Amino acid sequence: MATLTLDRLSKRYTSAQEVAVTDVSFTVADGEFMVLLGPSGCGKSTTLRMVAGLESITSGTLLIDGARMNDRPAKDRDIAMVFQSYALYPHMTVYDNLAFGLRRRSMPGSEIARRVRDAASTLGLDPLLQRKPHALSGGQRQRVALGRAIVRDPKVFLFDEPLSNLDAALRVGMRGELSALHRRLSATMLYVTHDQVEAMTMGDRICIMQGGNVAQIGAPLDVYAAPSNMFVATFLGSPAMNLLPAKLGPNRDVLHIGSQALRLSGPLADAAVRASSSDVLFGIRPEDVRSGSGNATLRACVLDVEPLGAETIVRLAPEGTSAEMLMRVPRTFSGRPDEIATITIDLAASHLFDPASTRRI
Amino acid sequence: MPAILTRAIVMLLLTGYTAFAAGPFVWAAMMSLRTTTEISRNHFGLPFPPHWEKFGQAWFNSNYSVYFTNSAYVVATAVLVLTIVGAMAAHCLSRYRFRGNRFIYFLIFSAIIFPPQITIIALFQTLVTYGLYNNLAGLTLVYIALQLPLTVYILESFFARIPSDLFDAARMDGYSEWAIFWKVSLPIALPALATTVILNTILLWNEFLYAVVLITDEAKRTLPLGIQRFMGDQLEDVGMIATGLMIAIIPIVLIYAFFSEKLIQGMTAGAVK
Amino acid sequence: MNHTAERPPWAAIIAFLLPALVIYTALTAYPVVRTFWNSLHKVLPNRPDEFVGLTNYATLLFTDDIFWRSVRNTLVWSVASPLFEVGIALLLALALYAKVPGARFFRIAWFTPVLMSYVVVGILWVWIYNYDWGAANASLRFLGLESLTRAWLGNPQTALPALILITSWMWTGFNMVVLLAALHSLPSEVIEAAELDNCGWSAKLWHVIIPLIKPTLLNLLVLSFIGKMKIFDLVWITTKGGPLWSTETVSTYLYKRAFEWSTFDLGYPSTIAAVWFVIIMGCVLGLTRLLRSRDRLEY
Numbered sequence: 031m032a033t034l035t036l037d038r039l040s041k042r043y044t045s046a047q048e049v050a051v052t053d054v055s056f057t058v059a060d061g062e063f064m065v066l067l068g069p070s071g072c073g074k075s076t077t078l079r080m081v082a083g084l085e086s087i088t089s090g091t092l093l094i095d096g097a098r099m100n101d102r103p104a105k106d107r108d109i110a111m112v113f114q115s116y117a118l119y120p121h122m123t124v125y126d127n128l129a130f131g132l133r134r135r136s137m138p139g140s141e142i143a144r145r146v147r148d149a150a151s152t153l154g155l156d157p158l159l160q161r162k163p164h165a166l167s168g169g170q171r172q173r174v175a176l177g178r179a180i181v182r183d184p185k186v187f188l189f190d191e192p193l194s195n196l197d198a199a200l201r202v203g204m205r206g207e208l209s210a211l212h213r214r215l216s217a218t219m220l221y222v223t224h225d226q227v228e229a230m231t232m233g234d235r236i237c238i239m240q241g242g243n244v245a246q247i248g249a250p251l252d253v254y255a256a257p258s259n260m261f262v263a264t265f266l267g268s269p270a271m272n273l274l275p276a277k278l279g280p281n282r283d284v285l286h287i288g289s290q291a292l293r294l295s296g297p298l299a300d301a302a303v304r305a306s307s308s309d310v311l312f313g314i315r316p317e318d319v320r321s322g323s324g325n326a327t328l329r330a331c332v333l334d335v336e337p338l339g340a341e342t343i344v345r346l347a348p349e350g351t352s353a354e355m356l357m358r359v360p361r362t363f364s365g366r367p368d369e370i371a372t373i374t375i376d377l378a379a380s381h382l383f384d385p386a387s388t389r390r391i
Numbered sequence: 392m393p394a395i396l397t398r399a400i401v402m403l404l405l406t407g408y409t410a411f412a413a414g415p416f417v418w419a420a421m422m423s424l425r426t427t428t429e430i431s432r433n434h435f436g437l438p439f440p441p442h443w444e445k446f447g448q449a450w451f452n453s454n455y456s457v458y459f460t461n462s463a464y465v466v467a468t469a470v471l472v473l474t475i476v477g478a479m480a481a482h483c484l485s486r487y488r489f490r491g492n493r494f495i496y497f498l499i500f501s502a503i504i505f506p507p508q509i510t511i512i513a514l515f516q517t518l519v520t521y522g523l524y525n526n527l528a529g530l531t532l533v534y535i536a537l538q539l540p541l542t543v544y545i546l547e548s549f550f551a552r553i554p555s556d557l558f559d560a561a562r563m564d565g566y567s568e569w570a571i572f573w574k575v576s577l578p579i580a581l582p583a584l585a586t587t588v589i590l591n592t593i594l595l596w597n598e599f600l601y602a603v604v605l606i607t608d609e610a611k612r613t614l615p616l617g618i619q620r621f622m623g624d625q626l627e628d629v630g631m632i633a634t635g636l637m638i639a640i641i642p643i644v645l646i647y648a649f650f651s652e653k654l655i656q657g658m659t660a661g662a663v664k
Numbered sequence: 665m666n667h668t669a670e671r672p673p674w675a676a677i678i679a680f681l682l683p684a685l686v687i688y689t690a691l692t693a694y695p696v697v698r699t700f701w702n703s704l705h706k707v708l709p710n711r712p713d714e715f716v717g718l719t720n721y722a723t724l725l726f727t728d729d730i731f732w733r734s735v736r737n738t739l740v741w742s743v744a745s746p747l748f749e750v751g752i753a754l755l756l757a758l759a760l761y762a763k764v765p766g767a768r769f770f771r772i773a774w775f776t777p778v779l780m781s782y783v784v785v786g787i788l789w790v791w792i793y794n795y796d797w798g799a800a801n802a803s804l805r806f807l808g809l810e811s812l813t814r815a816w817l818g819n820p821q822t823a824l825p826a827l828i829l830i831t832s833w834m835w836t837g838f839n840m841v842v843l844l845a846a847l848h849s850l851p852s853e854v855i856e857a858a859e860l861d862n863c864g865w866s867a868k869l870w871h872v873i874i875p876l877i878k879p880t881l882l883n884l885l886v887l888s889f890i891g892k893m894k895i896f897d898l899v900w901i902t903t904k905g906g907p908l909w910s911t912e913t914v915s916t917y918l919y920k921r922a923f924e925w926s927t928f929d930l931g932y933p934s935t936i937a938a939v940w941f942v943i944i945m946g947c948v949l950g951l952t953r954l955l956r957s958r959d960r961l962e963y
Contacts, residue, residue: 084559105565117556121578131564178560401759405770408756412774412837415788418799434797476683483680489672495681502692504948506894508918509941512702512934513695515922536691539684568676597781599897600915604923615783619901622787629791636784643779651772658778659842 032095032185032218034058034081039090041076050076052242053090058186061216063209065233067223069265073242074222075190081220082111082188094185105134110179111188114195116171118163118178124150125159128177149177152214169200176211189221193228205231226266230254238262255379260388263313263381269343271315272355273383278308287312289350292326292375301382301391310391313381316343319357321365324374330355332365346371423637427630445634455638457610458617465527465613466595469534474588476535477542482576484543485550486558496547502540507600515604525607533601538591545590545660549583550576586657589650593643593658614639696941702934709928720935731936734905734912735943738893741828741913746888748832750881753839758869760840761847771844774837786901789830793817817903820910827911830898835891839884846880847873882955889951893944914940 034057041051051073058064066074079085081092083104092099099107110131118127128146150156153173163171172192179187192208193201209232212219223229229236230250238245238253238261246258257263257271264270277286282302285292294302302310321344330346333354342363347354349370357373365371382391422430423445424438449455484496514533515524523529553576561571577584599615606612612620621635647654703720705713724731756774760767777785792799793816801813816826854872874881896915899905905912905920914936922933 082559082563084562104563109563111560111563113556113560115554115556117554117560119557119575119579121581130561134565398764401764405756405759405764409770409773412777412833414799415785415792416776416780418791419788435799435802476687479680480684483677487672487677489674489677495685498693499684499688502688504890504944505692505696506915506937506941506944507896508894508915508937509699510692510695512918512922512930512937513698514691516698516702516707516930517691517695532687533691536687539687539692543684568673569679572680593779597783599781599783599900600919603900604919615781615897618783618787632787636787640780640784647776647779651775654779655771655775655841659838659845 033060033093034064034186034218034220035091035093035096036077036081037091037093039077039080039092040088041073041080041085042088050242051080054239054244055090056237056244056247058218058220060218063212063219063221063232063234065221065223065229065236066239067226067229067233067236067265068239068245069224072239074224074239077239078111078188078190078220078222081186082109083107108182108185109188110182110184110186111190112175112179112192114191116163116175116192116195118171118174120163123160123162124155124166124174124177127163127174128181131178131182145181145183146177149180152180152211153177168196169204172196172204176208180215185218187217187219189219189223191223193223193225201228208232226268230266238265256390257313257381258390260311260313260383260390263383263390267315269316269356269358271313271381272319274312274314274348274353274355275351275385276310276312278302278305278310280308282308285310285312287328287351288348288353290328290348292328292377294377296378298377298380298382305382305391306384307386309385311383311385313383313390314355314375315379316356316358318376318379319355320374320376321357321359321363321371322374323372326375326377328373328375329370330373332367332369332371334367335363335365337362344371346373419633419636422630422633424634425630427628430630445630446638449631449634449638453621453635454609454612454617455621455635458612458614459638461527461611461617462596462614465531465534466592469531469538469595470588470591472531473535473538473542473591474584477539477587478546478577478580478584479572480539481543481546482550482572485547486555486576496543499540499543503544507537511601511604514601518605524605525611527606527611530602530605530613533605534595534598537598537601538594542587542591545587546580546583549580553579586653586660589646589654590657593646593654596642699934699937699941702931703938705931707930707934713931716931720932721939724932724935724939730909730912730917731914733909734914734917737824737909737911738895738913738915740824741831741895742889742892745828745831745835745892746885748828749835749888750839750843750884752832753836753843753884754881756836756840757843757847758873760844771841775841776837777834778838780834782897783901785830785834786898789826790817790902793826818907820908823903823907823910827898827902830902831892831895835888839888842880842884843877846877850876886948886951886955890944890948893947 036054036056039051039054040049042049054073054077056064066077068074076085080087083099083102087100094107094109119130122130125146128149129142132142132145146159147156150159153176155170155173155177158166158170158174163174166174172195175192193204196204205228211217212232221228221232233250235248236250236253237247240261246253246262248256253262254266257266260273264273274287278284279286279291282305283294283299285294285302328348330348332344332346334345336343336345341361342359344357344359344363344365345354346357383389384391418435421436421438422434424441424443425436426442426445429436450459480499484492518524518526518529518533521529523532557575557579558571561575566574597615598613599619602613602616603619606616609620618635618639622632702713704715704717706716707713756770760770764770793801795801795813795815795818798816800816804810804813814822816822850873854876894915895913896919899911899913899916900919903911905916918933918936918940921927921936922930
């Protein structure tokens with residue numbers, strides 16, 4: 031296993047003038063599971079392919095265990111990749127698919143056989159070794175693709191949205207299996223996905239990308255609790271964080287939302303003082319909004335109530351503004367549309383964002 | 392008109408058309424087993440007794456075996472080389488993006504509609520200059536060039552549909568571009584390759600114009616030329632000619648018997664829009 | 665997302681393309697150019713080519729009656745035969761589409777003529793058209809129509825139609841198979857919608873089915889047209905262009921001028937080839953452009 035370091039990696043396509051990836055830097059520690067998360071087109075796949083050697087690096091440095099990899103071809107980087115479409119050779123059996131990469135490396139046949147059998151038993155593929163890909167289910171194909179990577183015993187594992195082609199139920203199962211595999215192998219893994227649930231549950235750390243740039247890097251829960259900008263704040267978490275237009279009072283100790291005011295204290299008050307203008311966006315996650323009275327309350331008009339069984343999502347508009355917000359209430363909610371409800375905000379979990387720069391204050 | 396009656400009329404017409412379509416061959420097959428004397432008495436009689444020895448006579452007493460082997464040699468060599476060269480070009484054009492790719496593809500593709508007349512005179516001149524005139528090797532080369540455009544066209548569209556992840560994975564596994572072609576592209580494209588092989592074999596087996604221009608030696612004639620010569624030689628020996636015809640079409644009939652579905656699909660695939 | 669490696673592996677590309685390009689250039693591209701070169705020269709054996717400018721073209725286009733006769737014959741063939749081949753094929757395909765019993769057998773049987781070489785077909789039909797004992801006249805006599813018997817291939821008025829019948833016989837099966845496949849690939853919802861709209865069979869045919877397979881129909885017509893413009897083998901085996909130029913096609917005329925008549929000049933036949941090449945390419949481009957504009961089908 032090894033460390034993987036990206037130092038200001040950038041990619042520009044010669045045909046197009048825009049840059050696909052700009053200055054991506056992070057280090058994946060030995061044995062760490064790092065997730066590259068972002069919407070489609072954000073550059074995460076391009077970054078992964080640069081690490082793999084399938085795309086050339088325009089500028090920046092790529093290091094694996096301290097050795098510079100920029101000019102080394104993919105096959106010499108000692109990495110293995112699991113593709114979104116599995117990329118299994120349709121004309122070969124599972125056994126041959128697993129052995130294919132090894133045969134190239136002048137490895138004795140006995141060694142190849144040993145590795146293939148070990149990988150097969152780890153992944154439960156023993157009864158399938160003589161089948162061809164078209165006779166396998168989606169989940170089984172996924173495992174073969176994994177097996178192909180495992181037999182290589184690489185320094186780094188790369189994953190390109192491997193679960194996207196599976197149906198929802200299978201995805202949940204495979205997530206657990208991949209995490210278990212990671213623990214068993216203590217492998218260094220770089221995992222690309224657009225699914226934030228995968229990122230939150232599987233990653234030791236996540237790196238969120240937007241428009242070719244790194245937006246934020248950190249442990250999942252840290253990023254969740256302290257997003258660095260509006261994009262990260264709304265990307266993680268479902269339903270997304272509420273962002274309400276608000277105005278800071280002249281002394282920066284009061285926040286006006288609609289026709290109401292909230293007294294600020296603690297870190298939020300410090301943030302208020304730092305703000306460059308008095309127009310801000312107030313961020314609070316739906317689960318941090320409770321029904322009833324408390325320290326910081328607002329009155330809001332109930333717009334819609336969606337009972338989901340385990341919880342209820344309530345859409346409200348605070349009095350004096352037409353901006354909408356969501357509240358998550360465990361079990362049931364007694365209010366009805368067009369009624370005025372009292373809700374409590376957990377100020378400790380709130381954030382202020384600067385509308386102009388979109389950064390958190 | 393009641394449905395049953397319409398059905399019956401339709402079936403009658405269809406059967407009539409089948410007689411029209413298959414009739415000539417059945418007639419020739421029957422005549423191939425009858426002696427010419429029997430035939431001149433009644434051209435449409437049934438072959439009782441069937442004279443199987445005529446096939447042996449046709450093969451050994453005339454130059455039929457020579458014509459047949461010449462054709463077999465030329466067609467087999469041409470199709471083999473054609474398939475490999477065409478597959479290499481198709482693989483390259485469909486998988487690599489480079490300037491001039493589409494231009495080259497269009498150049499090759501457009502040659503499919505070239506009438507043979509535009510090249511035949513100059514080919515004659517060229518082959519004479521290089522001593523390849525009246526030479527089976529020369530004819531083979533011409534045949535390869537003749538079917539190359541169609542082969543590249545069919546294979547290119549097939550190769551293009553192979554997902555590129557397979558090639559990325561193979562590259563990461565350490566395979567060179569050449570190894571990827573042999574170990575990944577070709578095996579996956581086997582169905583399309585089979586189609587082009589069958590198609591080219593039939594088209595070249597039956598090819599006449601280039602052969603008649605470029606081959607004049609009796610000993611080097613291909614089968615279509617041989618049949619024409621056979622017809623000239625035997626003149627009114629209808630029975631013998633019929634037997635000769637049957638021998639000529641046997642390879643085709645065999646391919647058709649075993650691969651009719653594949654053959655039909657291969658020959659008609661491009662035409663459905 | 666389609667990822668492209670911007671630095672294409674030139675070594676591999678050249679290695680893969682070289683054999684094909686060498687063969688193509690030497691045996692297809694170069695001959696085309698050489699033919700055009702020839703057309704501007706008098707090309708005699710064992711003598712350097714003599715530049716004559718456009719004389720060949722002038723002679724060909726303005727004084728060569730046989731050429732124009734052959735052009736007419738070829739064009740008549742290329743227009744009439746496709747219409748028969750595709751029209752009858754459509755009827756047959758519709759019959760099979762309507763789930764007539766034995767469809768699989770019919771399909772295989774009707775496809776066979778296409779597999780045979782023109783040489784075999786030619787000989788067979790020379791026998792069929794034989795005045796004394798051929799199947800054609802024999803059938804007529806059998807039906808009591810002695811007066812309609814002809815020397816089909818020996819009569820200048822019936823020779824070309826007789827040949828057109830042969831190519832129609834050959835290719836109808838091929839077209840039928842293609843059309844049947846096209847019919848089967850139609851989305852059944854559209855046909856069902858027509859059922860619900862209470863259409864009679866002929867209305868359904870004319871207004872729904874035919875417009876939907878029009879691209880395939882047109883494609884077949886164009887393919888057939890091109891094929892007939894190139895035809896040589898069949899004529900050579902049956903009539904060699906006779907009697908009296910009634911079946912002379914451009915290809916047989918060119919062959920005769922280049923390889924049979926003792927003029928030895930290859931320049932003039934090259935001119936024929938060049939002119940014919942331009943005509944064919946022009947027709948193909950014109951046809952595809954004309955037909956492409958009517959090709960918008962969305963369902």
